[in-house]
Amino acid sequence: MSELSALTLEQAAAGLRAREFSSVELTQAVLDRIGSVEPDVRAYLTVTADEALTNARAADQRLRNGGASLLCGIPGGIKDLIATRGIQTTAGSRILEGFKPPYNAFVIEQLRRDGYVLAGKCNLDEFAMGSSTENSAYQVTHNPFALDCVPGGSSGGSAAAVAAEEAFFALGTDTGGSIRQPASLCGVVGLKPTYGRVSRWGVIAMASSLDQVGPLARTVRDAAIVLGCIAGRDELDSTSTTRPVPDYLSACERGVKGLRVGVPKEYFIDGMEPAVEQAVRAAIAELVRQGAVPVEISLPHTDYALPTYYVIVPCEVSANLARFDGIRYGVPQPGETMWEAYANTRGSGFGAEVKRRIMLGTYALSAGYHDAYYVQAQKVRTLIKRDFEEAFEQVDVIACPASPSTAFPIGAKTEDPVQMYLADIFTLAIPLAGLPARAYEAASEWSHSQCRERLQVGGAQ
Amino acid sequence: MSRYETVIGIEVHTQLLTRSKMFCGCPNDYAGAEPNTHVCPVCLGAPGMLPVVNETALRYGMMAALALNCTIPEFSWFERKNYPYPDLVKGFQLTQYSYPIGSHGQVNIGTDAEPLRVRINRVHLEEDTAKNTHVTNAAGESYSLVDCNRAGVPLMEIVTEPDMHSPDEAVAYLKKLRDILVFLGIANGRMDEGAMRLEANISVRTPEEAEAGVLRPRCEVKNLNSFENVRAALVYEVKRQAQVYDRGERVRQVTMGWDLEHGRTVVQRSKEEAQDYRYFPEPDLPPLRFTAAEVDAVRAGLPGRRHEIVSRYQQVLGLDAYRAELLAQSPAFAAYFDAALAVCPQAERVANLLLGDFMAEVNDRRMDMESTAGLPPAAETAELARQWEAGEVTGPQVKQLLPRLFDTGEGVEAAKAALGIRVVGAADELTPIIEDVLAANADAVEKVRAGQDKVFGFLVGQVMKATRGQADPGTLNRLLREKLGVAG
Numbered sequence: 001m002s003e004l005s006a007l008t009l010e011q012a013a014a015g016l017r018a019r020e021f022s023s024v025e026l027t028q029a030v031l032d033r034i035g036s037v038e039p040d041v042r043a044y045l046t047v048t049a050d051e052a053l054t055n056a057r058a059a060d061q062r063l064r065n066g067g068a069s070l071l072c073g074i075p076g077g078i079k080d081l082i083a084t085r086g087i088q089t090t091a092g093s094r095i096l097e098g099f100k101p102p103y104n105a106f107v108i109e110q111l112r113r114d115g116y117v118l119a120g121k122c123n124l125d126e127f128a129m130g131s132s133t134e135n136s137a138y139q140v141t142h143n144p145f146a147l148d149c150v151p152g153g154s155s156g157g158s159a160a161a162v163a164a165e166e167a168f169f170a171l172g173t174d175t176g177g178s179i180r181q182p183a184s185l186c187g188v189v190g191l192k193p194t195y196g197r198v199s200r201w202g203v204i205a206m207a208s209s210l211d212q213v214g215p216l217a218r219t220v221r222d223a224a225i226v227l228g229c230i231a232g233r234d235e236l237d238s239t240s241t242t243r244p245v246p247d248y249l250s251a252c253e254r255g256v257k258g259l260r261v262g263v264p265k266e267y268f269i270d271g272m273e274p275a276v277e278q279a280v281r282a283a284i285a286e287l288v289r290q291g292a293v294p295v296e297i298s299l300p301h302t303d304y305a306l307p308t309y310y311v312i313v314p315c316e317v318s319a320n321l322a323r324f325d326g327i328r329y330g331v332p333q334p335g336e337t338m339w340e341a342y343a344n345t346r347g348s349g350f351g352a353e354v355k356r357r358i359m360l361g362t363y364a365l366s367a368g369y370h371d372a373y374y375v376q377a378q379k380v381r382t383l384i385k386r387d388f389e390e391a392f393e394q395v396d397v398i399a400c401p402a403s404p405s406t407a408f409p410i411g412a413k414t415e416d417p418v419q420m421y422l423a424d425i426f427t428l429a430i431p432l433a434g435l436p437a438r439a440y441e442a443a444s445e446w447s448h449s450q451c452r453e454r455l456q457v458g459g460a461q
Numbered sequence: 462m463s464r465y466e467t468v469i470g471i472e473v474h475t476q477l478l479t480r481s482k483m484f485c486g487c488p489n490d491y492a493g494a495e496p497n498t499h500v501c502p503v504c505l506g507a508p509g510m511l512p513v514v515n516e517t518a519l520r521y522g523m524m525a526a527l528a529l530n531c532t533i534p535e536f537s538w539f540e541r542k543n544y545p546y547p548d549l550v551k552g553f554q555l556t557q558y559s560y561p562i563g564s565h566g567q568v569n570i571g572t573d574a575e576p577l578r579v580r581i582n583r584v585h586l587e588e589d590t591a592k593n594t595h596v597t598n599a600a601g602e603s604y605s606l607v608d609c610n611r612a613g614v615p616l617m618e619i620v621t622e623p624d625m626h627s628p629d630e631a632v633a634y635l636k637k638l639r640d641i642l643v644f645l646g647i648a649n650g651r652m653d654e655g656a657m658r659l660e661a662n663i664s665v666r667t668p669e670e671a672e673a674g675v676l677r678p679r680c681e682v683k684n685l686n687s688f689e690n691v692r693a694a695l696v697y698e699v700k701r702q703a704q705v706y707d708r709g710e711r712v713r714q715v716t717m718g719w720d721l722e723h724g725r726t727v728v729q730r731s732k733e734e735a736q737d738y739r740y741f742p743e744p745d746l747p748p749l750r751f752t753a754a755e756v757d758a759v760r761a762g763l764p765g766r767r768h769e770i771v772s773r774y775q776q777v778l779g780l781d782a783y784r785a786e787l788l789a790q791s792p793a794f795a796a797y798f799d800a801a802l803a804v805c806p807q808a809e810r811v812a813n814l815l816l817g818d819f820m821a822e823v824n825d826r827r828m829d830m831e832s833t834a835g836l837p838p839a840a841e842t843a844e845l846a847r848q849w850e851a852g853e854v855t856g857p858q859v860k861q862l863l864p865r866l867f868d869t870g871e872g873v874e875a876a877k878a879a880l881g882i883r884v885v886g887a888a889d890e891l892t893p894i895i896e897d898v899l900a901a902n903a904d905a906v907e908k909v910r911a912g913q914d915k916v917f918g919f920l921v922g923q924v925m926k927a928t929r930g931q932a933d934p935g936t937l938n939r940l941l942r943e944k945l946g947v948a949g
């Protein structure tokens with residue numbers, strides 16, 4: 001029955017309703033699939049087989065009773081940055097090894113309300129800092145379509161699990177491209193919702209003003225189903241929006257006829273892989289063939305997105321990660337003095353990229369530099385936001401590449417952090433403006449020998 | 462010493478009497494609780510937890526700011542004040558740094574005739590830290606214990622301009638401030654428990670420097686836990702700084718503690734060691750907006766200022782200062798008194814009832830007058846006072862009726878019916894009783910007739926006793942005098 005794992009979420013949900021198979025069978029098929037491909041892909045940090053089968057049995061009961069939601073009985077993977085009650089949640093870091101939160105994140109409660117099945121916790125760059133998942137303290141995840149290549153990051157485990165049919169969907173988090181870029185590199189759909197659309201409660205923070213949870217799935221409709229479940233107001237997240245949640249699935253029916261598609265000239269740059277540009281241009285041509293109207297636009301502050309992002313993010317990181325001192329939770333290291341114990345705990349618990357960002361942020365916020373970096377970056381952020389506001393007066397959506405390259409080989413960029421930062425160059429600006437965006441498959445057909453390239457479509461809030 | 466003028470500024474931190482903590486739902490009253498029992502993932506700084514602002518704390522902050530004549534900003538936000546220490550669970554403290562809830566205020570510590578104004582620089586809200594206890598065990602190992610019950614308790618900081626010029630003025634300001642906060646019902650003013658913490662900044666300067674508006678380096682004295690310690694520390698510092706200058710040396714800008722045992726200030730930290738807190742706006746909380754309508758609503762809900770209430774009771778109602786002060790002990794009590802006056806305008810009578818039998822009842826029941834929960838309706842208490850004034854009930858009957866009003870919440874008439882209380886006021890009903898009493902107390906009658914007026918009271922008491930306290934005092938008096946043939 002292992003072919004069950006290759007269904008789309010929607011097909012699996014239909015099969016469950018038609019009693020073609022049970023959630024226990026579906027879940028077992030996914031667990032079998034995990035068993036066979038995980039040695040090569042390594043998408044999961046924790047596979048929760050017992051939990052999954054318990055969830056599946058409960059889901060089968062609900063399905064028999066009728067009225068269950070589309071996600072009922074469907075196995076999904078959860079980025080290990082999202083708190084799951086009683087189940088180890090590491091953020092990909094040694095400092096949280098063995099940490100079992102006594103709470104579920106809001107998004108987990110939403111999924112549980114709908115009766116999903118927890119397949120496991122997905123690998124990530126430590127505290128979501130990275131673009132290849134190589135910064136995980138535990139393991140390197142491999143791109144299922146090219147095992148010597150990275151899956152992208154930081155939600156690389158989530159993207160790889162969905163691409164390798166180890167889950168029907170996964171939750172990731174996106175701060176500067178951490179859902180869209182790995183979705184792009186793994187050939188799946190990834191969506192970063194508008195800031196505030198999904199509660200961040202229970203999601204370990206990297207940069208609070210940018211972090212957002214979103215779905216990764218194998219089809220746009222599947223992603224719409226998951227977003228419909230996790231979106232909504234949460235009284236415990238003061239930044240979550242009170243706007244009603246629309247019916248995303250029926251919105252998928254609307255088509256693109258008359259849709260004004262902005263093509264920003266700043267996103268087709270020198271140094272971009274020709275294959276990427278070709279695929280994206282072809283995808284835009286396909287949209288036009290279906291009735292969309294292309295409009296050339298300009299986002300003049302695009303060049304400043306990367307430096308702005310790499311000031312704001314480390315500043316917030318430096319404060320958000322200060323709580324990891326090993327005193328109340330996490331892995332403490334002893335020391336002769338309190339300060340030495342701090343230094344030992346954080347020195348051995350955090351990886352290089354995490355330390356780099358903490359130091360960059362601490363520096364940028366320090367007296368004498370604060371105005372030149374943090375304050376200036378906030379001003380530029382406003383200009384970037386204005387670029388998009390002006391653009392959306394002319395167009396309905398913006399189409400651009402999600403990544404300047406296809407999946408790159410494992411180890412290719414680990415020596416040079418700036419090269420790694422550049423992997424997110426097309427995805428950084430959108431979250432700075434608080435906007436939603438989705439990465440789609442741009443190549444016309446599936447091929448397991450080739451890395452996927454993706455089209456990114458940004459929308460107004 | 463007299464060559465120098467003293468310059469003092471005061472910073473007060475006070476916990477707020479909200480039910481829950483500043484950013485989570487944990488109970489605020491941790492006094493006496495086992496360590497780390499009033500905690501949740503939010504106030505323990507667990508990964509992924511987010512703050513939610515306590516609206517009541519915001520309102521209390523605004524009440525204090527308005528009572529101190531501050532300007533309320535249109536926008537404000539919390540910022541992260543970053544420093545590592547085990548008492549700070551998140552590694553940062555949320556505090557209103559750039560836009561405090563109140564600024565540019567002032568408070569008068571003098572009298573109406575001779576005002577002495579202390580300007581308020583800022584009133585801002587923040588969260589309290591956890592409490593560290595340093596211990597050494599039997600094996601000689603020393604370590605620290607962290608109790609997070611206090612972490613996240615709403616804290617308000619009130620900072621003055623350096624407007625006080627003597628230790629006495631500083632203490633007068635502190636007393637005034639504590640009165641205002643306690644009267645508003647937003648703080649308990651307890652310094653021994655650390656609910657209210659005092660810090661003083663002090664420097665001295667010459668009259669010429671004062672003329673030119675120049676300040677010399679100041680010393681900050683922290684952890685003063687009583688008004689007397691504030692006074693003692695300031696007196697000590699004024700003298701010390703003057704002596705330093707007189708020796709031709711310079712006063713360094715430092716943070717000090719007060720060594721109670723030796724009666725001296727002790728340097729804790731120099732200015733060079735001052736920390737860089739790397740403030741930036743808390744991204745987990747959207748900015749706060751205060752509309753004019755919201756500010757007006759809070760302003761309208763403020764109890765009158767205590768001294769204004771006291772002077773109204775004296776000047777308009779003609780009460781003496783002692784009773785006026787007692788009636789204005791809390792906004793709730795003053796409001797109760799005012800509500801009663803609307804029904805029974807005889808202020809003397811209402812005040813006597815409230816401060817006498819009524820207060821005794823409140824104390825017996827271990828209630829307080831901080832809130833009016835559990836009290837009889839003010840209108841019924843007023844009705845009791847009115848009937849007493851009108852002779853419709855007697856003093857002893859008031860004592861009988863009050864517990865019933867407290868117990869049942871019923872009206873005065875219902876309580877009287879239930880207890881069978883009435884006034885024996887008709888002459889034909891009282892006369893035979895009086896005649897019986899006179900016949901039984903021939904000795905006393907003789908004494909009254911001989912001019913011993915004191916004994917008259919004894920006979921009144923006997924008649925009261927015979928009527929089980931139900932005789933109308935006025936009628937009784939009149940009839941008794943007639944029978945005895947003595948003038949009133």
Ligand SMILES: [Zn+2]
Nearest residue numbers: 485487501504
């Ligand atoms: Zn709490």
